[in-house]
Amino acid sequence: MNRMIRAGIDADAYRHNLRRVRERAPRSRVMAVIKSDAYGHGLIEAARALEATDAFAVARIGEALALRAAGIACPIVLLEGVFDQADLAAATQASLELVVHMPQQIELLRAAGSAQFRVWLKLDTGMNRLGFKPSEFPEAYTALSRLSAVRGAVNLLTHFSCADEPGSMTSTAQLNLFERTTRGLPGERSAANSAALWDFPQGRADWVRPGLLLYGVSPFADSTGKDLGLLPVMNLTAPVIAAKQLAAGERVGYGGIWTASHNTHIAIAGIGYSDGYPRSLPSGTPVLLHEERASIVGRVSMGMTAIDVSALDVPVQIGEPVCLWGPGLPVEQVASKAGASPYELLCGIGRSSYGRP
Numbered sequence: 013m014n015r016m017i018r019a020g021i022d023a024d025a026y027r028h029n030l031r032r033v034r035e036r037a038p039r040s041r042v043m044a045v046i047k048s049d050a051y052g053h054g055l056i057e058a059a060r061a062l063e064a065t066d067a068f069a070v071a072r073i074g075e076a077l078a079l080r081a082a083g084i085a086c087p088i089v090l091l092e093g094v095f096d097q098a099d100l101a102a103a104t105q106a107s108l109e110l111v112v113h114m115p116q117q118i119e120l121l122r123a124a125g126s127a128q129f130r131v132w133l134k135l136d137t138g139m140n141r142l143g144f145k146p147s148e149f150p151e152a153y154t155a156l157s158r159l160s161a162v163r164g165a166v167n168l169l170t171h172f173s174c175a176d177e178p179g180s181m182t183s184t185a186q187l188n189l190f191e192r193t194t195r196g197l198p199g200e201r202s203a204a205n206s207a208a209l210w211d212f213p214q215g216r217a218d219w220v221r222p223g224l225l226l227y228g229v230s231p232f233a234d235s236t237g238k239d240l241g242l243l244p245v246m247n248l249t250a251p252v253i254a255a256k257q258l259a260a261g262e263r264v265g266y267g268g269i270w271t272a273s274h275n276t277h278i279a280i281a282g283i284g285y286s287d288g289y290p291r292s293l294p295s296g297t298p299v300l301l302h303e304e305r306a307s308i309v310g311r312v313s314m315g316m317t318a319i320d321v322s323a324l325d326v327p328v329q330i331g332e333p334v335c336l337w338g339p340g341l342p343v344e345q346v347a348s349k350a351g352a353s354p355y356e357l358l359c360g361i362g363r364s365s366y367g368r369p
């Protein structure tokens with residue numbers, strides 16, 4: 013019997029989505045964001061499928077080193093930069109490009125010896141997470157640009173906080189601040205994440221930094237990847253591990269929060285919150301069984317989820333796969349049922365423990 017949860021990955025979908033990004037931002041180069049295990053899709057596989065990108069971006073150095081160890085030769089930008097001498101030595105070995113977002117990182121580079129890096133100085137335009145404030149920026153820029161460890165011009169980066177709200181004035185204000193603060197400087201510029209590159213053309217600049225779009229998923233609440241001409245990369249399936257009949261009045265699962273109103277066929281899927289299928293998903297959340305929609309019922313358990321399969325045309329077999337999200341069932345729709353974002357659901361899929369098709 014098939015007992016595997018599978019997060020199947022469609023490499024052609026990755027390539028298609030990268031082409032869609034290039035069509036949408038034809039004058040920008042692409043820094044493909046594959047941090048956090050490529051949003052749960054598997055880091056190395058993502059990098060191989062997206063080899064036509066101009067650069068990759070990851071947040072933490074471990075992922076950058078894993079890419080190099082797998083033979084990925086493309087430029088890699090370290091979005092959080094380095095935190096100590098050991099990071100700097102590893103970054104030298106791996107020829108990483110470094111984001112510099114705080115004074116300590118300038119000091120590290122000052123002591124870098126003969127190593128040289130392409131650097132991205134980060135301006136905080138209102139996200140208030142990483143980066144120098146506009147008032148601190150000129151001094152940081154001057155200090156950084158004088159270092160022998162910096163190869164070429166200091167490149168310039170910022171990050172939008174509200175780009176997934178189309179028409180948000182916040183993006184306009186952030187972009188104006190970025191332009192004002194960096195005016196006349198020679199470096200290349202990067203600002204837009206997926207939402208901004210899609211819907212805020214002014215923000216595209218020299219380099220766009222898409223993550224979510226490359227996985228075939230929409231960053232906007234009112235659309236799916238398909239609406240944007242993208243193809244979902246992940247197809248998440250789990251096997252049916254049991255099936256049973258309930259009489260009217262019987263209840264399902266912990267807390268008995270769902271009651272059968274009539275005779276009901278139930279299938280139990282072998283996936284639960286320990287596998288990344290959120291416990292917050294309510295009864296009524298859709299799943300697919302042989303292309304037909306059915307709904308989960310009762311509370312999602314640690315490793316199991318009940319499904320009402322009464323309305324299906326074809327009887328359910330033990331071992332057959334249930335699709336939790338994928339090309340036929342947008343993760344955006346599932347996420348909205350949980351009151352969560354698709355980012356969160358995808359990242360919750362720890363692929364290493366799953367089988368591959």
Ligand SMILES: *Cc1c(COP(=O)(O)O)cnc(C)c1O
Binds near residue numbers: 047171
């Ligand atoms: C994660 C991240 C991105 C990509 O964001 P998406 O919304 O997935 O496109 C871009 N830039 C930075 C700095 C990030 O941290």
